Amino acid sequence: MTTETPLVLVTEGNVQATTFTTYLMAQLGQPIRLISHPDQLLAIEDCNLFLIDLDYLKSSQQFGWNRDIAAFESARTVLLNAPTSTDRDLLLMWPNTSGLFFRQDPLDRLVAGIKKVLQGEFWIPRHLMCELVNYYRQGMEPAQRSQNLLTVREREIIRYLMTGASNTEIADTLFVSEHTIKSHLYNVFKKLNVKNRLQAVSWAKEYLDMTSSH
Template structure:
């Protein structure tokens, strides 16, 4: 069975080498450093690479290289962020494509090991506060935008209501004691305001929206 290769995007130091040794020993993974633009070649011909990125001490790699990497392999490259600060928020997380793990500076090696095992098993590992932020973010995106009620006069609503039960403009005119021309004028305005194109669409719109309008004894009939 092939070992999982982890790509450590961090500067070479005593600390980064200690992390590499820890991951090798405790997770049974191979590790390769990406500390320069030249070492990005390690990612070539690698399927679904997992990058462990030290966001507190990123190597000096031109941003254009990262843009190219993520744009060309957006669905394959996954990232795990290490040494995040207390101010690291949801908006910062969204800057990293396919991020599946976040470990703050205060994270212990034991917690890193437990989280990485979850990630290697196909799960995500995020702080609870950040998970709550993301849930709120996506719930908000999924909610339909609040629609402002269409501004219909009382008489326009009367005409629209009768449209659901009457077959002709004459029937509506007789029910409201107005002329057929007046009914046509009201319907024209209703169609325009509700953005419908015919009587059937207007009836369907009325069935969904008309009940939302509150009756007011002070309204002027227009």
């Protein structure tokens, strides 16, 4: 049975997380549902805001959350426990990101920011907002040229990257060696002028669907 849940917190299901959830509910005056696995999204009919604990996702090595949450088109996303090294690529990976908080941010700042997001505002550090603005100002023409350079197999592999699959998982799926996948990824990174998987996925989310996979 699916239910409508205004706020959803994605984090580890332990006592500390439950205490944090209770605190947020008291401060925000809204119910919050705590989930720790993507399968639990199936029981949610609608959601206004997802609170994403990035530390938990990293430690649990669960992938594909951003893709699954993208299915909730009207929902916004707030990223919690972001590293200080965060750049625009992380924001581009998550759908409708409206807020971002670093690990060292105090609870009162977190609550104040989430309240602003619930009111329709953004709570993202200024330097990251500037990076996003500059990114979109660059236009789509360079990306379109990059698309034309990708082979069918390279496009296929980058789509697997978007699901969070590892090199080994992609190799097993395509019945090729892991070395072959690494060679393809090297070529993809070079053609797209990106440095890592995260940047490649960000590019793909923005541009890949503009072109046919055939």
